[in-house]
Amino acid sequence: MEPCEFPDIEQQLAPIFERHGRESSRLLQILLDVQEAFHFIPPEAVTCIAGHLGLPRVSVEGAAGFYSFLSLKPAGEYRILFSDNVTDQMLGNPELMQYFCNKLWLEPGKVSEDNLVSADRTSCTGMCDQGPAALVNGWPLTNLDQDRLDLIAELIRSKEPISRWPPILFEVKDNIRRADVLLGDALEPGVAIKAALERGADATLREMETSGLRGRGGAGFSTARKWSGCRASPGLAHYIVCNADEGEPGTFKDRVLLNSYADLVFEGMTIGAKVMGSAKGFLYLRGEYRYLLERLESILARRRATGLLGRDILGVTGFDFDIEVHLGAGAYICGEESALIESLEGKRGRPRNRPPFPAAHGYFHQPTVVNNVETFACAARIAAQGGKWFAAMGTRQSSGSKILSISGDCARPGIYEYPFGVSVKEILDDCGGEDVYAVQIGGPSGILISWKEFGRCISFEDLPTAGAFTIFKRGRDILQVVRNYAHFFAHESCGFCTPCRVGTQLQKKIVDKMANGNGTSSNLEELKHLGHIMRTMSHCGLGHTAANPVLDMLDKFPGAYEKKLKNLAFEPAFDLDSALETARKISGRDDPWAHLP
Amino acid sequence: MDEKKKIRVATCSLAGCFGCHMSLLDIDEKLFDLLGMIEFDRTPFTDIKHCGSCDIGIVEGGVSNAENARVLKEFRDNCKVLVAIGACAIDGNVPALRNNIDLWDCFREVYLYEGGLEGNQIPNDPELPLPFDKVYPIYEVVKVDYFLPGCPPSADTIWKFLTDLIEGREPKLSYEMLRYD
Amino acid sequence: MGASPMNKTITIDGKTVPFVDGQTIMDAAMAFGIYIPHLCHNPEFEPHGSCKLCVVSVNGRNMTSCTMPAVEDMVVANDTPELNDDRKALVQMLFVEGNHICPACEASGNCQLQAAAYYLNMLSPHFTHFYPQRKVDASHPDIFLDLNRCILCELCVRASREVDGKNVFGISGRGIDTHLVVNSASGRLGDTNFAATDKAAHVCPTGAILIKRQGYKIPIGQRTFDRKKISEVQMELIEQIKPEPDDG
Numbered sequence A: 001m002e003p004c005e006f007p008d009i010e011q012q013l014a015p016i017f018e019r020h021g022r023e024s025s026r027l028l029q030i031l032l033d034v035q036e037a038f039h040f041i042p043p044e045a046v047t048c049i050a051g052h053l054g055l056p057r058v059s060v061e062g063a064a065g066f067y068s069f070l071s072l073k074p075a076g077e078y079r080i081l082f083s084d085n086v087t088d089q090m091l092g093n094p095e096l097m098q099y100f101c102n103k104l105w106l107e108p109g110k111v112s113e114d115n116l117v118s119a120d121r122t123s124c125t126g127m128c129d130q131g132p133a134a135l136v137n138g139w140p141l142t143n144l145d146q147d148r149l150d151l152i153a154e155l156i157r158s159k160e161p162i163s164r165w166p167p168i169l170f171e172v173k174d175n176i177r178r179a180d181v182l183l184g185d186a187l188e189p190g191v192a193i194k195a196a197l198e199r200g201a202d203a204t205l206r207e208m209e210t211s212g213l214r215g216r217g218g219a220g221f222s223t224a225r226k227w228s229g230c231r232a233s234p235g236l237a238h239y240i241v242c243n244a245d246e247g248e249p250g251t252f253k254d255r256v257l258l259n260s261y262a263d264l265v266f267e268g269m270t271i272g273a274k275v276m277g278s279a280k281g282f283l284y285l286r287g288e289y290r291y292l293l294e295r296l297e298s299i300l301a302r303r304r305a306t307g308l309l310g311r312d313i314l315g316v317t318g319f320d321f322d323i324e325v326h327l328g329a330g331a332y333i334c335g336e337e338s339a340l341i342e343s344l345e346g347k348r349g350r351p352r353n354r355p356p357f358p359a360a361h362g363y364f365h366q367p368t369v370v371n372n373v374e375t376f377a378c379a380a381r382i383a384a385q386g387g388k389w390f391a392a393m394g395t396r397q398s399s400g401s402k403i404l405s406i407s408g409d410c411a412r413p414g415i416y417e418y419p420f421g422v423s424v425k426e427i428l429d430d431c432g433g434e435d436v437y438a439v440q441i442g443g444p445s446g447i448l449i450s451w452k453e454f455g456r457c458i459s460f461e462d463l464p465t466a467g468a469f470t471i472f473k474r475g476r477d478i479l480q481v482v483r484n485y486a487h488f489f490a491h492e493s494c495g496f497c498t499p500c501r502v503g504t505q506l507q508k509k510i511v512d513k514m515a516n517g518n519g520t521s522s523n524l525e526e527l528k529h530l531g532h533i534m535r536t537m538s539h540c541g542l543g544h545t546a547a548n549p550v551l552d553m554l555d556k557f558p559g560a561y562e563k564k565l566k567n568l569a570f571e572p573a574f575d576l577d578s579a580l581e582t583a584r585k586i587s588g589r590d591d592p593w594a595h596l597p
Numbered sequence B: 001m002d003e004k005k006k007i008r009v010a011t012c013s014l015a016g017c018f019g020c021h022m023s024l025l026d027i028d029e030k031l032f033d034l035l036g037m038i039e040f041d042r043t044p045f046t047d048i049k050h051c052g053s054c055d056i057g058i059v060e061g062g063v064s065n066a067e068n069a070r071v072l073k074e075f076r077d078n079c080k081v082l083v084a085i086g087a088c089a090i091d092g093n094v095p096a097l098r099n100n101i102d103l104w105d106c107f108r109e110v111y112l113y114e115g116g117l118e119g120n121q122i123p124n125d126p127e128l129p130l131p132f133d134k135v136y137p138i139y140e141v142v143k144v145d146y147f148l149p150g151c152p153p154s155a156d157t158i159w160k161f162l163t164d165l166i167e168g169r170e171p172k173l174s175y176e177m178l179r180y181d
Numbered sequence C: 001m002g003a004s005p006m007n008k009t010i011t012i013d014g015k016t017v018p019f020v021d022g023q024t025i026m027d028a029a030m031a032f033g034i035y036i037p038h039l040c041h042n043p044e045f046e047p048h049g050s051c052k053l054c055v056v057s058v059n060g061r062n063m064t065s066c067t068m069p070a071v072e073d074m075v076v077a078n079d080t081p082e083l084n085d086d087r088k089a090l091v092q093m094l095f096v097e098g099n100h101i102c103p104a105c106e107a108s109g110n111c112q113l114q115a116a117a118y119y120l121n122m123l124s125p126h127f128t129h130f131y132p133q134r135k136v137d138a139s140h141p142d143i144f145l146d147l148n149r150c151i152l153c154e155l156c157v158r159a160s161r162e163v164d165g166k167n168v169f170g171i172s173g174r175g176i177d178t179h180l181v182v183n184s185a186s187g188r189l190g191d192t193n194f195a196a197t198d199k200a201a202h203v204c205p206t207g208a209i210l211i212k213r214q215g216y217k218i219p220i221g222q223r224t225f226d227r228k229k230i231s232e233v234q235m236e237l238i239e240q241i242k243p244e245p246d247d248g
């Protein structure tokens, strides 16, 4: 065996263990702390954590290997991850990363020889309205340019602790451009809970029903039905989970809600607790928003101190409810509710088999409700202002308002709240989108619409969305956009089921081939075939939607790829001549026979 | 079958072991029946160096080097129907075991091993086919119309397949005939 | 209550199939003698649902039959050309994702991946090969572990956990880098407490876990799936492990 590099690991981990205790559900939080302390998860730590939590070593290694912010190999004291969303790409992030790598003599994805720094890419960090963005050891960097990267390189060379870096580098703005009922006048903390208490649990649930509120996380399931299902399920305990994973590229409205409207969100969760008889809630916060953790904890502390959380809330004996923030670690799939629950339990974020559904068998098999951040904010407003009031806004099947995260080619990217039913055209006018060619609604898993469809409306009836609204002006290469999304899905597939694990990779390879100008008509057929397999055979929503951008492009944007297709019916799957390059180098040959057309 | 118009067939072995060709010869006395229906263009059995216009091209072996790719393209360009015969043509098979080994290491092992000839060096002779970084199945290089798996496919399987094809039927293998080993 | 426990039914490909509450579509089908292609399912263990070969169409919607509970009056389509084509594509994906060199594999003829491919009439792997770099671990005195052939069905994981009580295997990585890991700091199978007598040593549907010095006891050509289709073999197995009906 190799010599042990961390002989004192037990002692070094002691404070971390002290903080987290011995529950196996703390595994992911422990791993995050170890990552922060050691800049990776040493094998000795894996063994030690397994012993401490009484888990098999493979379970710890399994979890550590799943999340992209955890690393089983040294990743440098400073780990810079450049956001790879298509908006960051359009703002020049790939070039900036190259610039940064050149500056520090780095190879992307590899740690420097002195183990000081590494640079790599990561899926959308949710700063699309203020990109190009990156993360340094989990802290968000916004509005990057060469000057800032020069400064950052200097700070790293002089080993300046991140806590002493200039705050301007980390500035994150809300950019609220249009406010409606949710983002408008603030609600006094406690008002909504009081209203719910006065009404009682049954009547509050009826208000939810009347409001017609549907989930804001994407699927649009009736919140009242979800809540009453959970409420009716027997269990040792009921859990309320707020889904703040916000991993869909181009979505950043939950970030703003948590930054400036956290009380409203916690209030909604507390009302849910009253309705479902829950004593414990979780906020699952995506790792990219780790910078909000202290702020959120202090708001929770304030709410406890003012009787809005904890024991006997607002003096009502027996109304006990508390909320714990649980951090994610870089995995889009953990936004899927059953994967999220697995992750909350400390495990790999792989979607469960359903049925049973979380409302009956969720967190540690107990009835659990998972709702989006915005859904809870709506619930609080409904409790305070009534279901009828809410239902009066929006369209027949989509009551209330929707917060959109607008980015890409427009003059004023940021947060826009509209009543449901607003048309794409109106939105584009408001945000200053000129000469727009296409809009990706709801992120890569949503729908790509062309300029011909701008009369369509944001609503569950027409264009459902979790909030992303990404704009592409005329002249943008839609094939590059789709390629970015294909890479995203391949990177984020959890790997559990065959069609998605393999299908997303095959799709990525073919789209790359097309983008390199080697696509043929047979490749188009293959993409349709793969799309069909992923849509119909996959285990969860990620696989079901992973072909959406490609299929939308094939359907609506023939111009994006047709001119790039070879006229032949068939082209090799790989570049023949480059596949000879290694052997040419080794043999020193460059004669005509050492090349292929 | 029209006696006068024989079906013209070409065959070749790329990165294979000639096992599939041996298996073809294994149809024994049926060879005479076969030769009544077809005539050979370029094959290892004839002395024709380049593939002319053919009805059927049968390719054994995967694509391991530039020469393999050239021959394969010639077959594709000249044959109306192209058949991949045997595991090597279909998925690389045993030659593709090298795909897990760095090409440098392969060369080192072959040309620079200890105790080899004096003055060991990696040859740079243009006569030698230059290897690809990996061995590829032929369908990743050209369009393939039919696949006949097996290592090698049995003589009976080949006979069934060829007679189906020659007589204009969609080739169909029974459960017993479809084998990968 | 008094009613016979088997009075509920679903239909599969037009046949009326009885089931009891708690049974999956796969359970009901198997008990009735209908083969639904599958690789990650083995009735001796908790259902898993990862390979997706067993997907069937239920009232027009695709569902994973090994995990989906049977519900009265479901109309299930199983043996259709469309589903079998899609299943073939899944098997092809499993072939190109790993390194499957059947002629050089001891499991050839006994391998369920290969047999499913035969059953689905797979003539080539069709997709672009990945030719990944994967680990071969011969460190254990009695067992080989060749990840080139692993299809991530987690049967060994389940068997070691549920039957052997050892947790010798687990899954790490994500996406296409998902891979089997073993329970030792060195990462070597030889440093775990795995034994050739463990259940987990005998459940691998492919040639990824092989008992040493057994490989060619039965010659190629005379092995399980050389003689019979996987559908027939599976149905015979079910007959063997079916518990005696105990109506008390």
Ligand SMILES: Cc1cc2nc3c(=O)[nH]c(=O)nc-3n(C[C@H](O)[C@H](O)[C@H](O)COP(=O)(O)O)c2cc1C
Binding pocket: A214, A215, A216, A217, A218, A219, A220, A221, A243, A244, A245, A246, A247, A248, A332, A333, A334, A335, A336, A337, A338, A370, A371, A372, A373, A375, A540, A541, A542
């Ligand atoms: C791959 C995938 C990612 C998801 N990501 C999120 C997310 O980041 N936030 C979210 O609220 N819902 C997400 N969802 C939807 C959740 O599964 C779930 O439907 C939602 O949290 C329910 O809340 P709602 O009813 O309030 O919308 C995702 C679903 C899938 C399939």
Ligand code: SF4
Binding pocket: A333, A350, A351, A492, A493, A494, A495, A496, A497, A498, A500, A501, A538, A539, A540, A541, A542, A543, A544
């Ligand atoms: S569809 Fe993709 S993300 Fe979902 S379970 Fe399958 S592999 Fe995982």
Ligand code: SF4
Binding pocket: C099, C100, C101, C102, C103, C105, C106, C107, C108, C109, C111, C112, C113, C114, C149, C206, C207, C208
């Ligand atoms: S595991 Fe099965 S499919 Fe893979 S090489 Fe062995 S016999 Fe072939």
Ligand code: SF4
Binding pocket: C149, C150, C151, C152, C153, C154, C155, C156, C157, C180, C203, C204, C205, C206, C208, C209
């Ligand atoms: S080793 Fe075998 S049993 Fe284990 S996961 Fe891989 S294929 Fe399944």
Ligand code: FES
Binding pocket: C037, C038, C039, C040, C041, C048, C049, C050, C051, C052, C053, C054, C055, C064, C065, C066, C067
């Ligand atoms: S057998 Fe059902 S998913 Fe594998």
